[in-house]
Amino acid sequence: MTDLLNQILTGLSIASILLLVSLGLAIIYGAMGVINLAHGDFLMLGAYAVWLMESVFGLGFLPCLILVFFIVGAVGWLVERTLIRHLYGRPLDTILATWGVGIILQQGIRLGAGAQLRYVKMPDYLVSPIHVFGVDISAYRVLIFAVTIILVAITYLLIFRTGFGIRLRAVMQNAEIARCFGINNARIYSLTFAYGAGLAGLAGALVSPLKSVSPDMGTNYVVDAFLVVVSGGVQSLFGTVASAGIIGEMSGGFAYLWNDTLARALLFFLVVVLIRFRPQGLFAMQLRRG
Amino acid sequence: MRQIFVTRGWILGYAVFALAILAVPLFIDDPYLLNKLARYLIFGILAAALSLSWGYTGILNLGQAVSFGLGSYCMAMTLKLRTIPIQTGAEGLPDFMVWNNVKMLPWFWEPFHSTAFAIAAGIAVPVVVALLLGWFVFRARVAGVYVSIITLAMLVVVNLLIIDQQRFTGGFNGLTDLADLKLFGIDFDPYSGATYYLIAFSLIATLIIGQLVIRSKTGLIMQAIRDDETRVRYFGYDVARYQIFAFSLSAGISGFAGMLYAMVMAFASPTFLSVQLSLSIVIWCAVGGRASLIGAALGALLVTGIQGSLSETPAFLNTWMLIMGALFVAVVLFLPKGLISILNFGMARLAGDTAMTDDDDEVPLAHGGKLGIG
Numbered sequence: 001m002t003d004l005l006n007q008i009l010t011g012l013s014i015a016s017i018l019l020l021v022s023l024g025l026a027i028i029y030g031a032m033g034v035i036n037l038a039h040g041d042f043l044m045l046g047a048y049a050v051w052l053m054e055s056v057f058g059l060g061f062l063p064c065l066i067l068v069f070f071i072v073g074a075v076g077w078l079v080e081r082t083l084i085r086h087l088y089g090r091p092l093d094t095i096l097a098t099w100g101v102g103i104i105l106q107q108g109i110r111l112g113a114g115a116q117l118r119y120v121k122m123p124d125y126l127v128s129p130i131h132v133f134g135v136d137i138s139a140y141r142v143l144i145f146a147v148t149i150i151l152v153a154i155t156y157l158l159i160f161r162t163g164f165g166i167r168l169r170a171v172m173q174n175a176e177i178a179r180c181f182g183i184n185n186a187r188i189y190s191l192t193f194a195y196g197a198g199l200a201g202l203a204g205a206l207v208s209p210l211k212s213v214s215p216d217m218g219t220n221y222v223v224d225a226f227l228v229v230v231s232g233g234v235q236s237l238f239g240t241v242a243s244a245g246i247i248g249e250m251s252g253g254f255a256y257l258w259n260d261t262l263a264r265a266l267l268f269f270l271v272v273v274l275i276r277f278r279p280q281g282l283f284a285m286q287l288r289r290g
Numbered sequence: 291m292r293q294i295f296v297t298r299g300w301i302l303g304y305a306v307f308a309l310a311i312l313a314v315p316l317f318i319d320d321p322y323l324l325n326k327l328a329r330y331l332i333f334g335i336l337a338a339a340l341s342l343s344w345g346y347t348g349i350l351n352l353g354q355a356v357s358f359g360l361g362s363y364c365m366a367m368t369l370k371l372r373t374i375p376i377q378t379g380a381e382g383l384p385d386f387m388v389w390n391n392v393k394m395l396p397w398f399w400e401p402f403h404s405t406a407f408a409i410a411a412g413i414a415v416p417v418v419v420a421l422l423l424g425w426f427v428f429r430a431r432v433a434g435v436y437v438s439i440i441t442l443a444m445l446v447v448v449n450l451l452i453i454d455q456q457r458f459t460g461g462f463n464g465l466t467d468l469a470d471l472k473l474f475g476i477d478f479d480p481y482s483g484a485t486y487y488l489i490a491f492s493l494i495a496t497l498i499i500g501q502l503v504i505r506s507k508t509g510l511i512m513q514a515i516r517d518d519e520t521r522v523r524y525f526g527y528d529v530a531r532y533q534i535f536a537f538s539l540s541a542g543i544s545g546f547a548g549m550l551y552a553m554v555m556a557f558a559s560p561t562f563l564s565v566q567l568s569l570s571i572v573i574w575c576a577v578g579g580r581a582s583l584i585g586a587a588l589g590a591l592l593v594t595g596i597q598g599s600l601s602e603t604p605a606f607l608n609t610w611m612l613i614m615g616a617l618f619v620a621v622v623l624f625l626p627k628g629l630i631s632i633l634n635f636g637m638a639r640l641a642g643d644t645a646m647t648d649d650d651d652e653v654p655l656a657h658g659g660k661l662g663i664g
Contacts, residue, residue, distance in 0.1 A: 035435045037442075086623060091435045092350045096576065096622045099569065103615030110608050219565055223446045226439045261454035268447045272426050272440065279430040 006135050007256055008249070013141045015248020016148040017207055019241060021221045022228040023155060024199030026240040029229060031172050031192045034084060034094045038102040039225065040218025042197045046072050046204030047213040048109055051118045061123040061209075065147075068205040069198040076197020080190045088189075102218070110215040117212035144206050151199065152241060158195075159237065168192060224251075224264075227271045233281020243281070304497060307584060311490045321481035325554060328480075328489045330594045332551050334587035335489075335496045337574040339543035342500055344572075345580035346509065347536035348434060348516030353441035354571045356448050357416035357541040359563030361548025363452070363459070364415060366558035367399060368408030369468035385467070390457045399458070405473065409549065416545030417538045424534035431530070442565070449563045464559025471553050480554050489550050493587065496543055500583040503539065512536050573618050579628025589628060 049068045053059040087094045129136040159165040170178040232243030254263030343349045401407045471478040478485045514522045552558045578589015
């Protein structure tokens, strides 16, 4: 029983990290039709930002989180304004351009901060485990879980309860008509991209104490996030959340039975089979793209 | 008349290119340099293969290195079994298996005692993988951007699997200490002229086969799919079948290139299936010209040539990658048809026709409406 519960909690922990990473990716794709291959590198940037602020400026971990969101968000905003903007309507080219941005960020960090692994110290008050339902879970994982829930809630409110959200949804449904109603599409796009990038940075900051920080850390996270977005269906917040949950639990379970790599391979295979029969994803909304 | 000049001009271009790469060994007697040039030509084959699927059919395969790597492992497996007995374990067991406590040759290694089987497998395995993946994604009518990220995900997964299955694949180190390929009484020493010619002829054959496909009716439909998939479907063509064909053809050629690469490098390792390599292939193709076979091949020669002629210290390589990233972004933004389009423009100018800047190699401009899946 405890084993099972432990396993479920491990799965939940994987799922919450997956969701953190996928959320920004899904929002950017859903709103703009742009697959952001630099997403993993925004994540890496977030992790390095925390490392820098913590080790050089001696900032606490939690204040770092908030700063990182804005720093990486600003980088994302800049990328959208200078580059992505010119590539709307050329979806394959946005993949290439963001991939190029990814390399530039990665190499920039490699040259600036060095290629060696960096470590972010976990705050002392989060090291000790918490006792829940007869099992011990690390306080840090609880923090990640809580932050994920808060972010999903904020995103939900942003999309469905604010003026910005109304305009965003209008642009998603039909960009041309939205423009006719006086919505500044360009502004919506750059803010959305910045928000998505900020989320990636935050995800990177949150995973940084769990593993070492390196210039190419983003790739692995972003590939898993792709699988989440593909299987969840785009433009569906619920789809992303649910599919992160399912994939997280499954990869936790498979990894328990075999190992991490085989779990990955099996999941990839399942997702490919899934899209054969449900190409729109598991929880896709019926939305017309304009 | 002008049309003929332009068409003939292209044939001339291909002929000059073919003669140029065949003439290279006459002027070079440094085996090390010849080996390096042979490697660049292999990259040319890879770039031309990607051009077939990306430039001509609109399938941006970000996992091209999967086919390349699988091909190289097939060749490496048979060459490994031929390595002189001192380096192998008991009863011809490869050394890394001995270190990993593998007692018997695994069943899927057995057929690789036959070189003919290995060569067939080096093409067949990537093709079958491409057919399977292609059947799943193209039959489901998955949108283009999804195909790209699925191929990228596959690359990462296959790479991890090969590293993970160390007992059978040599893990991180890969398959090293390979013997030379001996075929029809010729010893294809990696540093010999024979190997160079084999590779040069392979590149020429790739370009010819590619041209034959592009100029056939199938090739025409492939290009139509790139320009407007929906319209081709409304004409009653089975779009998925053509997409699967282009995807698998490209995979087969890449597998073949992988086999050549294992011969030239005398090893195969997971770096042959790295994201970095896959990215490089896309960059070569984009820089040279995605919708031109020879443009893509020249792009590969140019980029790798510059990279190889500069210093190879790690610090420099990092700066080089940074420059590549910037160059890549610039090409995507300002020169979507690659450098070959400049050449193209010049040739049309030479022909005295300012209006005809280039032929039908229109870069696909999908509209927002085609982004979704459907």
